Amino acid sequence: MIQYRSHLSQELSAQMDGETVILSGWVHKVRDHGGLSFFDLRDRQGLCQVMIPTSIAADCPKLRSEFVVRIEGIVRKRPEGMINKKMKSGEVEIEATKVEVLTTSEVPPFTPDSSDESVLESTRLKYRYLDLRRERLQKNIILRHKLLQASRKFFTDESFIEIETPILYKSTPEGARDYLVPSRVHPGEFYALPQSPQTLKQLLMIAGFERYFQVAKCFRDEDLRADRQPEFTQLDIETSFMNQDELLALLESYIKYVWKECLDVELKEAFPHMGFDEAMSRFGSDKPDMRFKLELRDISEQVKDSDFKVFSSCVANGGKVIALPVTAADLAEKKCAMPNWSRKFFDGLNPAMATHGLKGVAWVKVLEDGSWQSPISKFFDEAAQKSLQNYLCLKPGDCVMFGAEASPVVENAMGQLRLLVTNEVGLIDPENSRNEWAFVWIKDWPLFEAESEDNRFFAAHHPFTRPTPEGEKILMSGDTSKFHDIKAEAYDLALNGYELGGGSLRIFDPTVQEAMFQALGFSKEEATKQFGFFIEALKYGTPPHGGVAFGIDRLAMLMAKESSIRDVIAFPKTARATDPMSETPSSVASDQLAELRIQVSKL
Numbered sequence: 001m002i003q004y005r006s007h008l009s010q011e012l013s014a015q016m017d018g019e020t021v022i023l024s025g026w027v028h029k030v031r032d033h034g035g036l037s038f039f040d041l042r043d044r045q046g047l048c049q050v051m052i053p054t055s056i057a058a059d060c061p062k063l064r065s066e067f068v069v070r071i072e073g074i075v076r077k078r079p080e081g082m083i084n085k086k087m088k089s090g091e092v093e094i095e096a097t098k099v100e101v102l103t104t105s106e107v108p109p110f111t112p113d114s115s116d117e118s119v120l121e122s123t124r125l126k127y128r129y130l131d132l133r134r135e136r137l138q139k140n141i142i143l144r145h146k147l148l149q150a151s152r153k154f155f156t157d158e159s160f161i162e163i164e165t166p167i168l169y170k171s172t173p174e175g176a177r178d179y180l181v182p183s184r185v186h187p188g189e190f191y192a193l194p195q196s197p198q199t200l201k202q203l204l205m206i207a208g209f210e211r212y213f214q215v216a217k218c219f220r221d222e223d224l225r226a227d228r229q230p231e232f233t234q235l236d237i238e239t240s241f242m243n244q245d246e247l248l249a250l251l252e253s254y255i256k257y258v259w260k261e262c263l264d265v266e267l268k269e270a271f272p273h274m275g276f277d278e279a280m281s282r283f284g285s286d287k288p289d290m291r292f293k294l295e296l297r298d299i300s301e302q303v304k305d306s307d308f309k310v311f312s313s314c315v316a317n318g319g320k321v322i323a324l325p326v327t328a329a330d331l332a333e334k335k336c337a338m339p340n341w342s343r344k345f346f347d348g349l350n351p352a353m354a355t356h357g358l359k360g361v362a363w364v365k366v367l368e369d370g371s372w373q374s375p376i377s378k379f380f381d382e383a384a385q386k387s388l389q390n391y392l393c394l395k396p397g398d399c400v401m402f403g404a405e406a407s408p409v410v411e412n413a414m415g416q417l418r419l420l421v422t423n424e425v426g427l428i429d430p431e432n433s434r435n436e437w438a439f440v441w442i443k444d445w446p447l448f449e450a451e452s453e454d455n456r457f458f459a460a461h462h463p464f465t466r467p468t469p470e471g472e473k474i475l476m477s478g479d480t481s482k483f484h485d486i487k488a489e490a491y492d493l494a495l496n497g498y499e500l501g502g503g504s505l506r507i508f509d510p511t512v513q514e515a516m517f518q519a520l521g522f523s524k525e526e527a528t529k530q531f532g533f534f535i536e537a538l539k540y541g542t543p544p545h546g547g548v549a550f551g552i553d554r555l556a557m558l559m560a561k562e563s564s565i566r567d568v569i570a571f572p573k574t575a576r577a578t579d580p581m582s583e584t585p586s587s588v589a590s591d592q593l594a595e596l597r598i599q600v601s602k603l
Contacts, residue, residue: 284415
């Protein structure tokens, strides 16, 4: 019986000098040095060099990159001057005594040592199995494995129970579009792939398990971004009899544990806590990047009576004027120089910010003599200029940009401008900021989103989020004029401008849940049709409970210091939710559709 392997490449060392080994793997690169030829053998651990001596060269098969080979040979310690410090096995090479080709390979469209820049992403995804041979992606997938194993260990050690919930489930009326699965045995009826196991994990709390977790596959039919996929993996957690502070402390311990286990990084500082309103007013984002300053300032009060009608009329109509000061002092902390932006740069901000709801961006540069260079300087006398300059702590050489619009449009837009400026001045250097981990808890979220045109409220998180005690009183009163003031017992964890996970304490009183459904515009009949099983379950002794879901794909992306979750998923979809490799989605046979009683209508 053939033995394919006695060792992996990274198990070889100088202490094995003279030992006979058997290796198997892929030919990475072939090099011919006249009488001697060499090639690098690649396995799942890395590379090692194989030397083919002249004594077996005549009998050795011709090798090319990506051939799968089996090698018998002797470990030889390399001379001091020939050690390859770039390879873990670089102290040794294998002197082959036998080389056997197990399978050949056609010339691949790209090789594992190709850079991302030299290969189109569409080609990488079409030949994903070749792309996954590259060292970077192999490391990413192994890191993801470590993350999942560490996550399971942490929560198991904390007495949580891993429980699987169904993939074929019930369509929900909230959130993104569902992926629907037709039922053959119930014609005209559909399952939905879960957007989240939300009601199921709450039912597990009612069932008395108290501490649940699951590595859950979830599905959302929505437009994609670099950090979003139609199917994704989340670490789903729910627990009973814990208040918010206790739960956040546990979750923070989890994050610190996986950073230590997977990255050998010790996160010593406690994660700061920030209210939603504060995050929006200071950073224009509910997931602020805290690695740099450049904070927004609300100057509505300072300019409400100004002669610049764009500002004063906006405030008079209930809007806000938000400033983004860019100061040399803030940039110096990141060793960035203050840019000398031209009028052309500032004018170019207008179309960029128009997509975020701003009609224009006003700006001011403070000159060396303290005067303003700005198209709006004529609307502010010297005293007004000095007052605003002092309020914003501007010094000669600094500049400031302004947005005026209704809230929350202006905060969101100025938050985007903050990120644009960050990129322009190079505040986030990809190399120097790789080990910066700026975590922040965002709490006290609104319970409801703004009313839509049909005068209906929508849940900011989901319909099962518990309001604060003060908010619960307003909810139960039914006074819709005050619903905008209700805060939720909800929390998100952000890292470097990304949301890692979000959760909340849940409603456990059936009367409060009924009031929540009513506030969201559900009639009793509609609520019963959609959630009758859940409403019924709440009547049988529901404990106080809450939970969170962490996005595994996004966690792995940030831990691997990648910019796209596609690079930490083995077989991802494109931005158009397709798989070029398997040509998914695809049409199905007419007899399959007929069996499901489905007709396809082409628009």
